[in-house]
Each structure stands twice: as structure tokens, then as C-alpha cells.
Amino acid sequence: MSKKTNKLSQISARIGRVERKCNRLIAEVSALRKALTPQTSEIDEVIGHLHRTATALREQSRSQRRYYSRIAKED
Numbered sequence: 001m002s003k004k005t006n007k008l009s010q011i012s013a014r015i016g017r018v019e020r021k022c023n024r025l026i027a028e029v030s031a032l033r034k035a036l037t038p039q040t041s042e043i044d045e046v047i048g049h050l051h052r053t054a055t056a057l058r059e060q061s062r063s064q065r066r067y068y069s070r071i072a073k074e075d
Helices: 003-036 042-074
Strands: none
16 A cells, blocks of 8 residues: 555545544434424324313303303392
8 A cells, every 4th residue: 555545544534533423413413402392293282182172171161050050040
């Protein structure tokens, strides 16, 4: 091997190490981004829908109870 070929292979190896470190940094930053701003999932939508439905049912129940309480007092 000539000195030039040896030097080029050393440079190539160093560039490879830098590239692998960058890949690890990108993976870590992506993981941090996901941890800080989690994406909504289908289960979150289902839970939200159930919460809204339960709230609406509670309000309907409250309204019906008031209505029947008024009717009972009138009788």
C-alpha cells in the first residue's frame, strides 16, 4: 500500500466514525422530540370520545332529573 492509499483509508475510516456518531445523535434527538411532543394515537381519540360522551350523558341525566323533580313537586 502506498502512503496516499493508507492516508485515504484512514480518512475514510474517520469519516465513517463521524457518520455513525451523527446517526446516533439523530436517533437520540428523534427520541427526545417524540418524548417531548408525543403524537396522538387512536387510543387517545377513543378516550377523548368516551369522555365527551360521558359528559353529555351526565348533562342529559342531570336535565332529566331536574325535570322529573319539578314534576314530582307539582303533584
